[in-house]
Amino acid sequence: MADTGFFKKVHQVAQRIPYGRVTSYGAIASYLGAPKSARMVGWAMNASHNNEDVPAHRVVNRKGLLTGKHHFDGTNLMQQLLESEGVVVVDLQIQDFKTLFWDPTKELNLD
DNA sequence: ATTCTGACGTGGG
DNA sequence: CCCCACGCCAGAA
Numbered sequence: 001m002a003d004t005g006f007f008k009k010v011h012q013v014a015q016r017i018p019y020g021r022v023t024s025y026g027a028i029a030s031y032l033g034a035p036k037s038a039r040m041v042g043w044a045m046n047a048s049h050n051n052e053d054v055p056a057h058r059v060v061n062r063k064g065l066l067t068g069k070h071h072f073d074g075t076n077l078m079q080q081l082l083e084s085e086g087v088v089v090v091d092l093q094i095q096d097f098k099t100l101f102w103d104p105t106k107e108l109n110l111d
Numbered sequence: 112a113t114t115c116t117g118a119c120g121t122g123g124g
Numbered sequence: 125c126c127c128c129a130c131g132c133c134a135g136a137a
Contacts, residue, residue: 006134025119035120036132042118043134049118061119068118078118 006032010044011051013104017058020085021102022094024062031104042068057081064097 013028025041034040041059045068048054057078061067069078069092079089088095 026121029119034133037134038119038132039117040119040133045118056118059118062121066118071118 006034006037006040007044007047010041011048011054013108014045014048014054014056014059016104016108017055017102020087020100022058022060022064022082022087022097022100023102023104024060024064026062027101027103027105028059031108046071055081058085058102060094060097064094064101066092066094 009032010028013023013031017023024038025045026035026038029035029038029041032041045054045056045059048056049071056068057066057072059068066078066082066089069076072078074080079092082089082094087100094100
């Protein structure tokens with residue numbers, strides 16, 4: 001099933017998002033070398049939804065808006081998870097998004 | 112094979 | 125900042 005290289009990469013990058021940090025679909029897509037396939041990242045997140053190791057709630061759109069919150073189990077589970085990590089979210093909008101933003105192409109360091 | 116959709120992004124106004 | 129139109133590509137019907 002969806003265990004393509006693309007999905008796998010997305011999962012790995014998502015897993016490396018630090019606690020209390022967030023990133024965007026485009027950032028991950030760009031890191032994977034497919035800046036045009038940002039949507040596919042979201043699709044990959046859907047598949048990763050099966051994998052608890054992938055914190056999909058830390059991935060938002062470029063505006064820092066929790067566009068995918070509707071895809072989570074509850075109605076505001078995504079926001080709860082983020083706030084639980086210290087991320088301030090107001091009306092689906094992450095506050096200080098620029099500060100909390102974690103760019104894999106710049107800040108991703110390998111173990 | 113064709114058509115539509117979508118957890119997006121960019122550019123122009 | 126907002127709004128609008130277009131591009132992109134994988135999957136479902």
